[in-house]
Amino acid sequence: MKRAFVPPADALIAFECAARHSSFTRAAEELHLTQGAVSKQVRHLEDRLGVELFRRVRQRIVLTDAGRLYLHDIRGALDQMTAATRQVMSYAGSEDVLNVAVLPTFGTRWLAPRLVEFQRRHPSAGLNLSVRLQPFDFEAEPFDGAIHHGDPVWAGAIAEPLFPEEVIPVASRAFRDRHGIRTPGDLANVPRLQLATRPLAWKQWFDQAGVETDAAFQGARFEQFVMISEAAVHNAGAALVPRFFVQEELASGRLVRLFDMSLAQQSAYYFVYPENRTMRPVVANFRNWLIEEARSARMDRETMLPG
Template sequence: MRRKIPSTTALICFEAAARHQSFTKAAQELALTQGAVCRQIGALEAFLNVELFRRLRRGVQLTEAGLSYSRQVAAQLDAVERDTLSVMRQQGANVIELAVVPTFGTQWLLPRLKDFQQRHPEVTVNLTNRTRPFLFADTPFDAAIYFGDADWSGTQSHRLMGENPTPVCSPALLHGQGQIDVQSMAGMPLLQQTTRPYAWRQWFNGLGLTVPGDMAGPRYELFSMLAQAAKHDMGLALIPPFLIQRELEEGSLVVANRYALASHKAYYLMIPERKVQSASLQAFRDWLVEQAVQYTDTTRTDQHN
């Protein structure tokens, strides 16, 4: 069945005229005559059976329908242009579109990604933030790094590392002490992570304690937000140390108590089953798992020293 879609030329002329509120300026931008732009927009109005512009003595003005349609058309033309440029860039290249949870991507993966580029200069890795699972068939992603239990239908999972979050705060909250005892912590503001709503309860329960209000406190979606709030003396935050290495090294955040919450879930690389034979993804998988093992081994060595 033939699609009910107007000509691309008409849509481009309409978008330019709507943006400039002028047929003349649209014609200048598109290197067309004003008459050609008028004809294209007239044909579009006839196709839609809707008036898009009011013709005035001193120019044109969008109707309500024209204003609404122009916003939709502009967004769709932008998307087509973006996808076209993406295809042009990727021609002949090996590109991995990777969905990644935000703070892990910026704090752990990106500082190491140069090593992969040096080993595999023929492969380009593009990163996009995604905080929750999705259907690969509905997206352009080739793989994903997410935190969970690897229960993702139609994928092959590769465990990278657990979180083992530790209570941290600004040095000011320590008041010169080495760390804060658990009883004192129970009475302090507890910063919450939106996707880990039971983290503080699990942390206190691990020490055999039940603390009223362990789920109270301001909530933040990202660990990076939690870290910023903790740095500004807003309370205690449970954060995996590998996500705040810089802050711990420079002393803007300090460990408030050395008890770490054991991770039952972990960070995984998830690859759709239909793409597991991709040479680029196999190279990235092997490199990423190697990096995770090296980091985990180094962390264990440091903890025992």
């Protein structure tokens, strides 16, 4: 009975498209329909709902208050339907599909460049990556696993350690030379870049270096490591970042490591996955490959000279 209140999807799509363009004609062009067909679908939707969604003003259409409210409510539902459809279509041609939630910088800087090897080893496996910043309920979200930063605690899930987070101070060569940075204490007197999710990092680094300063919490604040590293590349300040996130910048010289001293964080990176999906071969394959890649990355870091 509840579904009886749901209008046909074609009518909802026509309404959303017309509202977005404020035009039946432009909506018709996008949907590859005639202007009359779009107008008719919207009219049928209005008749079904018993309210006017648009006011017709000369050659234009303008949302009514009811239409504006309805558009706000159904747009999210249409986006979810689109995402669900694309996701299920990804199963075509794959024996199994893995849906993984990733942290944005980890996914961009560390995971994405390595995925070609996983695909080479498991060519029949499909892989969908989506960004999630916070832990979620695996029962409510369609994910088989997630990259997690923090403590190895996730309700109803197994947490496999990948590697700890160890941050190093970096800046552009021009920034270093301009400010004459030669000792750890010099960093207390230059612009520093802060990461919102690691508010104590600079204070802990200064404490470890034996530098006393009241300015440890000062500096521009950023939400993600990828933003803070780009700001550092463009001379905005010194930054504390995980070395494996800036390997490319260090190798190219766009960033330089200011001092050999690093700061080991208590938190670490984990691959977490629901206990009830441990038997799926694609989950096991991805887990094993990810742990192997993380182990290799740790060994490379341990043998690499400071720089």
